[in-house]
Amino acid sequence: MIRVCLVGLGKTGKEIAKVILEQENMKLVSVVCSSKSQNLGKSLDEIIGCRNSGIIVDSEKNLEQVIFKTKPDVVVDFSTPDATIRNAKIFSKMKVNIVVGTTGFTDFALKKLFVLTRKYHNAICYAPNITxxxxxxxxxxxxxxxxxxxxxxxxxxxxxxxxxxxxxxxxxxxxxxxxxxxxxxxxxxxxxxxxxxxxxxxxxxxxxxxxxxxxxxxxxxxxxxFSRRAFALGAIKAIEFIHDKVGYYEMSDVLNLHKVLEDYIEKEQIKRKKKYKKCRNDVEESPVSVV
Structure with missing residues (x-):
């Protein structure tokens, strides 16, 4: 069971919470939002219309306490660039792996995320293109x-x-x-x-x-x-991929589409060889001269 903490409860964050709660191999253990959010202190059940989650939305100011208390394996962060960088330092120090869906980073900020994985030996998946x-x-x-x-x-x-x-x-x-x-x-x-x-x-x-x-x-x-559920389903794949990894990754690593393409080309080459071989055998075995 993968224990997950969600940071950010905007429209996409709410959809991710719903989809995580549907998974049999995951457990949403905590939700964190901005100290200025209107969702602060509310029950997640009330916010997204679910039942029996048992989660009260906490403040980013209590991040370390939340991590100590709920012990997540992976954090999914859909907040803001500045907040994500601040949060990532804390999560990395506490050996929690991170899926970052936040967008709008500078190149320098992304380098900070990369350096964190080298310094603390956790894993970060940067996935602004998460579908x-x-x-x-x-x-x-x-x-x-x-x-x-x-x-x-x-x-x-x-x-x-x-x-x-x-x-x-x-x-x-x-x-x-x-x-x-x-x-x-x-x-x-x-x-x-x-x-x-x-x-x-x-x-x-x-x-x-x-x-x-x-x-x-x-x-x-x-x-x-068409809906933010597409983002949430991508987040699920990223969580499953990153939870037992170390290092810096992107969504291309999660989906491994280049390997899919290579396998497709290899299979097509094998099919073509078989087709040519069958044609040659049919010609050689035919009682009618083709010359």
């Missing part, structure tokens, strides 16, 4: 960039109007995958900028679109989350 679908999009975009390396690339991302970071962390990761694909094809990327168009409007959960445009045709690859 399976958007990770498949990134893999496809990487492949497209390596093949269509003379095409132009444009990213558009749309999120709800309350999302602060612009562009999204996922859009930045997609741009990175495009550059990796171009680099693998021998295209110079030192000063190449992949345009990102960010839209903040209404209650859109999240949509990312990549346009790949040539002189004579265009390809579009897109992913859209």
């Amino acid at each position: 399976l679908g958007v990770n498949v999009l990134m893999l496809l975009t990487n492949l497209a960039a390596s093949i269509l390396n003379n095409y132009d690339f444009q990213i558009t991302e749309i999120h709800h109007k309350r999302k602060v970071d612009v562009p999204s962390g996922t859009a930045i990761k997609i741009a990175g995958e495009i550059k990796k694909g171009l680099d693998s094809a021998g295209v110079s990327i030192k000063e190449k900028v992949i345009p990102i168009n960010a839209v903040r409007a209404g209650g859109v959960v999240g949509r990312h679109e990549v346009m790949i445009v040539g002189e004579d045709d265009k390809i579009e690859i897109s992913h859209e989350s």
Whole structure:
């Protein structure tokens, strides 16, 4: 049984709490939120409409006491960049592994997370792109960039109007995958900028679109989350992956899609060889001359 603490009880955090409570191999043992949150001191049952969780939402100011008392194996943090970095130091010192779904970090802040895993020998999974679908999009975009390396690339991302970071962390990761694909094809990327168009409007959960445009045709690859449950299901996979690990990981490590692709290519090669062998045998055994 994996014991889980949840930090952050916004819309995504509430959905993650619900999904963790559905799992047979996990137990939600504590929930922490900002000291200014209106959820502070309330029963989780009351907040998300569940029964018998037995959890009262505590303050981030009591983080160490919460960890000592509830002994989580993994913390899932969907708070704010500053709070996540502060929390990560405490969790790492206390040998608790962390899934970070918070977005909006600077490169320097991400380096801090990496250093924490080396210093305290715990594990951190940085997963701003936490859904399976958007990770498949990134893999496809990487492949497209390596093949269509003379095409132009444009990213558009749309999120709800309350999302602060612009562009999204996922859009930045997609741009990175495009550059990796171009680099693998021998295209110079030192000063190449992949345009990102960010839209903040209404209650859109999240949509990312990549346009790949040539002189004579265009390809579009897109992913859209219809509900925050997609994020929660990704968090479950990250928890299962990280709970017994040491080191710094990302969602690509959790899903291991490159290995899936390699296995697919290997199986297709085997099928092709079998097909050619069967055709050759059929020809050799045929009573009718093919010459």
